[in-house]
Amino acid sequence: MNRWWIVLPDTEATTGLVERLGGARLDCVRHASGRPWLVGRWRGHGAVTAEAGAARVALLGRCRLSAEALRKRVGRVRSVGDLAAAVQGVAGSHHVVASVDGRVWARGTASAACRLFTTRVGHVPVGGPDADVLAQLAGSEPDMEMLAARLMDPPFPWVAVGGRTIWRHVDAVRPDEALVWERDGEQRSVRWWHPPRPEAPLAEAAGAVRTALMEAVATCTAGGGRISADLSGGLDSTSLCFLAATRGEAELVTVRWEGVDTRNDDAHWARRAVGALPGATHVVVGEDETPDWFAGVGGMRLATEEPVNWFRDVGKVSDTFLRARAHGSRLHLGGGGGDELFTPLPSHLADLVCAHPLLVLRRMRHKRLGLRVSRTEALRALLGRESYQRSLRQAGARLTAPQPPLARSLMGWHPDFRMPAWASPEAVDAARAALRDAAARCPEPLAPQRSMHGALLRVREGGNAVRQMNRVLPGPDYVLPYNDDAVVAAALSARPLEAAVPGRFKPLLTAAMDGIVPPRILRRTTKGCYDADFYRALRRQRGQILALLDGSLLGDAGLIAPDKVRRVLHSHATVPDLAPLMETLAGEIWLRSLDTPRRSPATALTRGTPGPESHCGPGDARAGR
Template identity: 40%
Template sequence: MASDVLDRLRSHAPQSVPHASGRPWLFGRWPKEQWAFASAGTSLLAVAGRCSLTAQDLTVRLNGVRDLPDVETAVRGAAGSFHVLASVDGHSYLRGSAFGTRRLYWTTVDGVTVCADRARTLAWLTRAAVDTGQLAARLSTVDPLPHPLAGSAMWRQVHAVAPGRAVIVEPDGSHRTKEWWQPSAPHLPLAEGAVALRDVLREAVSLRARPGQILGADLSGGMDSTSLCFLAAEAGARLVTASLHSATPGNEDRYYAPYAAERLPGSESLVFPFAELPGYFAGLGVRHDPADEPTAVTRGRAVQKHLAQALRHRGARLRLNGYGGDDVLLPPRSYLHTLVRRHPSLALRHAAGWRARSRWPLPATARMLFDGRSYHRWLTAAGGRLREPAAGRPGPDSWGMGPRLPLWATDSAVHLVAGLLDTAAAQEARPLASGRGLHGRLHQAREAGRIASIFSHDSTVDALPAESPFCDDTVIAACLAVRAQDTTSPWTYKPLLAAAMDGIVPDHLLQRTTKDHVTQEWHHSLRRHRRDLAALATDSHLVAAGIADENGLRRVLHSPELLTGHTHGLEQLLAAELWLRDLAAHPLPAYLTTPESEERPVEPTTR
């Protein structure tokens, strides 16, 4: 690798670990409490992140590592969210998490493979340009993007490693990828699955909640965040909870959250009426250190920063959130496609129930149940439907709805996204599982992990790291092991979590069957910040990139329909536009500029 690249790395990554031979191996900045390392002879093993394994554990387990295939055996059973890094006789083994909460990317520098947990690091290191095609795909008004587009790196020559795959780097700098995780068929009934979920979720929370520790936690009143709070209290943490009080008529969170807070031992409850917060879309002109890709969470950035500051003021240095619960606990409706082939009568009862609740047309319901298209055919067709309007109330589709681009997207944007879909189809992109039900669950879980990683980045910028225990590998795997028909139905709400938390969370909270939204606050914020939103059409970076039409943007951002809920891809527009502006303002990632006082050399544990 060129010396100037190594010099750039060293100047911003003061911690390092060499191969046993002395060759450069790892450079970075990692907090001591999220790093465990062991070495023996020519073998090195490390975990970076939130992990149940200590340096002492790794030292013992390293005894069984003779070759790279032994690495996964050495870390088997570990809980948490972490990267695995190993060097055996100069051969490197690197991987993130099974569902993308911990990401991994690679690029090539002078013929040598370089990997990083952040795509931005590699883009900065190689001065890579943003991939306009990937940017155009992020304008889709249908979320999420289909596999394999979802989670792709946003820069040219920077590549995302698929969740569940590891990178093996040879001594000559070449690399290959290898699958290290495979899903098993969902087989557990509800009762058995609930016991397993209780155990792994309890362990996931215990990794973050220490006895006597002041711990910040979101407490929305929903089942997910409430369950985490009760588990954290059980672990002995001193909770400081944050609850948002919505004025939206019929919103029940403001009743359930206080009910839960009153029953959390030794906790302090902070309640934030929305009217007293900055609101959605506040601070659009303030530039932030961007994440690895655009995300809709930017709309609430000012709100989350306000909450983080309040929790830090109370002494919290970590914040739990319930993100991912919906995605891992509730399978997409595509489970019906698999179920109808195994248990036809049960599937038809479920389909009738969902059809009544969601007002699905009968023909669309029948197509979803009996659709025989391959994933290849579906991907191929998706490229020709990018200009079709997204349905206001989308019907069911066994593979998903497919991306749609807003009217203000240029023909060039459509061409670029169609090209990505055509390329994926031409490369015979396979579904994540043979059955559409499991494919949908896996894709949904990966999306949860992807967004959790973005939350983690944004929370670090706000100086209060956020953790999403529902996105830990062990937790997601426990949910996926349960039969889909036992985890959802038209007549129950999150039965798996309710059964898992029985005896830990009060029954009244587990019997809740509703999920609230903040519609009133959303529309109020649109009216309040409409001028700021309209200003985005001026000197738009998306227009400069050639994927947004300037006049089309102006029409959308000045349209009265914006205030009535017809947002025309507003969230996607905001996410992509602000991401580009943030990138321009922060060419050097902020996480590479830790103050001198925080820099320290690595002192590995050896034997």
């Protein structure tokens, strides 16, 4: 990993730790006391720093703020309590790290596209954006109980809870909380972000979404050059392409791979968009020119900090990025996150049934007919009042129970988590223990409304995924503008009953893009289907998947029975039947990847850097340079 940084408290004990990182020419910004504060390698990777008096602030990530503009903002900071206001309204996606008169304040993003972790190295508290880097620094080992819990399907949203990670003695700061180190070394977390009230009329929310998306895309196109974007034909990615082409400084390259599913009309809508974007370069990859899903998984190694269930996409996405890079792209836009923001979850009906009973009942009738559930089942789910805390406590007890009625799962605080049939009893017990710990750490939901709580869970899973992808996939950098905090807040501010109207497709996004995306494209009411692509890939890559199970490390650890997994792969299983397989294979790939040289603790921080004459001198990488 070429990019890394850690943040340190303002104590004498940090000097020895920085010396341990010697042998690399480190970027370094110091506390007002002169002690090391921000240490690592971030030059040329979107970082802006500034200082004013006893305050130092760094924004690490994607933003358009200059060092001088940041310095003016920092000039208003007198205590860590002023920091949230000082950086308010800065578009993009970035960490904010500050040192104010000996106190440290740091946060990632509410969407989890930027995260923050903590550990202790000896007696020194250390923070940073990568859990595995901190684990290597502290000599921590994987937490097998947490690895067992990662077998659950659907995956539990650990990213939203904070606390335990898959590395022992490394904790995650909740995305909506900031880390604070006091002068005496005391560590605490403070809430810096709160979800919006979902009360804005559709037109008002659409205006906010439009503004936030334009600013998010502007942070990507700033500086000119060439950027690329997915153009699948879906409304989410298509909207970003028009924003980048008509409102940006950079030239646009679009990339689309063709699917094999005859029911998928994405290609038709993509061709319409291409016709309205004559100034862009358009790359279309034929169905036999793009790698299958699951391609290469038999020998796959991914140096991610945790198991990732998008491993099946690695071959296809890497091919897309390489094609984009061949056309000169420095950054690639994806439409991920759009579904989470612009398709309100069915649980919004349960949130609003008391306030709008007749309208909700009419909407529920439409919903249950689409889902093919009975009236009794739908009403029971709609009127269920189980608290979040109780639902989380009960999750562990239900890990091996039969699947619940579909309506109940859709209307609850979260999906019903299940361990796969091939999980060992020990793995099930470990997962239950991890869930009990999560319930103790996060006793309150992320928002008072079930639907917004669920949307935030999905947003944070997506933000965490793209963060990991940028660590291991070939460039250009991958960006999901829909995951920028300002876009998330704007979209979730809409009244759900106006953002989810039967017969209309994503009315909030179509209203926001009115005048930017051609009307004939905004009138689309369908969504692409890729089941045929999935089954073809499974048929052609089954040997690769089976090879991954040979000598299974999860099996050796006593967490799964590999023979049971093989039987499922040889059966005529449906997509839902195979869903639990994704988490298991992700865990297997991750365990195997721990043995690769690039995960060696001895080289993780210093790989590719200069020799022992390097130092972190008093004037090195001064703030604002």
